[in-house]
Amino acid sequence: MKEESAISNASGNGLDRFFALTENGTDVKTEVLAGLTTFVTMAYILFVNPNILEAAGMDKGAVFMATALASAAATLFMGVFANYPFALAPGMGLNAFFAYVMVGSMGLPWQTALGAVFLSGIIAVIVTLTGLRELLIKAIPVSLKHAVGAGIGLFIAFIGLVNSGMVVASEATLVDLGDFTQPSTLLATIGLIIMAVFVAKGVKGGILISILITSIIGIPMEVTQLPANIISTPPSIAPGFLKLDLAGALKFSMFPVIFSLFFADLFDTIGTFVGVASRTGMIDEQGNLKRGNKALFADSLGTVIGSLLGTSNTTTYVESAAGVSVGGRTGLTSVVVALMFVASVILSPIALAVPGAAVAPALIMVGVFMASSLNEINFSDFSEAFPAFITAVAMPLTYSISYGLALGFIAYSVLKLLTGKGKEVHWVMYILTILFILYFAFIR
Structure with missing residues (x-):
């Protein structure tokens, strides 16, 4: 017993030294609890991302594996390299842009779209390492930064409404209300109500829980097809692994797309970093993130890793705040999240059985969260308000x-x-x- 206690203490002391637990006012137990909390709140991406990227023609099982492994690798690097309690996964909004715009509207092969994701990640890495990130952040006005976030939110919500069947095409009015007697539309509506209630009540993991409940409700409605097994051998990642087409992505006509991916990811990351880090004491007196360059480098590298594995932009999740709220202060929190993502690969039958109708409400809910940045725009100054309005409205309308x-x-x-x-x-x-x-004059 004494030997076991000594080994445990030595292990704890090793973790304390590596992650500076005592210095950050935390301990192993708190960090583990924080990691589990963060994972539960963001695990919905394991269900949502395969459904979205399947619409781009990608293999659903391969995307599930890419999602789990990219999240695990990027989050582990964030924890070990930057010692931040932040978790990463394929970003909501950017995955919709990948599937429904780049592949759907623009007609790009998904391999070319993956190439664009890879290049946006490389640009992010270079910008971070060279210090150009600060120049870009300074150059773009605050009103447009908030407008980009809000616009992406409105765009995501619109996609969720279309995918759920709540909004349909109309020759007379372009869009119209859908048929709520259809089983999938009715199920999505039920799911949206459940999710809204959970989120409003502050239930931890509310989005994940509501997706699971909605999927169960869909069984008697014959929308959800039960899997043969709950646990099984992980699906193959081969259909999407290293399948990116860099040559196709390097065409000049792809510049606006890559640019959009890069900036949307950048703005989302900066907002998440500042918002979550402000609760952890990681912001110094000048308002700068402590070890910020390391954390931003880890975030940028996550997109590169994800594209190689076969998924859209991997970014830092605002759900990291859930772990921080229960005491997570160091990279050990991230390591726990990474291990949970690795463990999740054996649950692929459950994830792959979740119907699109159960996922659509999550898109709408994320859209609501992102659209809240409209509150930060100064509408009393028309020279700021007009461009911001155009930015936000044009995204869903175009x-x-x-x-x-x-x-x-x-x-x-x-x-x-x-x-x-x-x-x-x-x-x-x-x-x-x-x-x-x-671009508009000569290329589009």
Whole structure:
């Protein structure tokens, strides 16, 4: 017994030294609990991502494996390299952009889309290592940063409404209300109500729990097909592993797409980092993230890893705040999350049996969360409000994040210039505006 206690203490002391647990006011037990809490709140991505990327023609089982392994690898690197209690996984919104816009609307092969994801990750790595990240963040006005987040949220919510059948196409009015007597639409509606109640009541893991409950309700409705086994051998990752087409992604016409992926990921990451880190004492007196470059590098590398494994942009999850709220302060929290993602691969039959009708409400809910950034836009200044509005509204209406981003940037620079406020615009914004105008004039 004494020997076991000595081994346990030595292990605990080793973890304490490596992750600086005592220095950060935490311990192994607290970090493990925080890791489990974070995992439960974000595990819904294991159900949602395969459903979304399957719409792009990708193998659902391979995407499930890529989702679990990319999340595990990126989160583990975040914990060990940056010592941050942040977890990563394929980002909501960017996966929808990948499947429904890049592959669906634009007609790109999913292999080319994966190549674009890889290149956006490489750009993010370079920008982080060279310090250009600070320049880009400084150049883009705050109003547009918030507008991008809100626009992506509206776009995701619209996709969720379409996928659920609540909104359908109409020749007369472009869109119309769907048929709620259809089993899948009715199930999605029930799921949305359950999810909204759970989230409103602050239930930890509410999105995941509601997806599971909705899937169970779908069994007698014959929407959910029960799997033969609950636990099985993990599906093959081969159909999507290293299948990215870099040559196709390097075409000049792909620049706006890659640019959109990079900036959408960047803004989402910065917002998540600042929001979660503010609760952990990781922000210094100047408002800078402690070890921020390491954490941002880990986040950027996550996208590169994910694209190689066969999934869309991997990014830091705001659900990391759940673990932080119960005491997670170091990378040990992330290590626990990573181990849970690895363990989840044997539960693939459950994940692959979840119907799209149970997943659609999650898209709508994430859209609500992201659209809240509209509150941060100063609508009393029309020169700020108009470009922000164009950015946010154009994304769902053009069914494209990149078009919304481009139109918003052009509107901002041109309006400021023509109203005598041109000096308020950073020179980088003018360069980007010119590039976007050239794209619309000669390429699109």
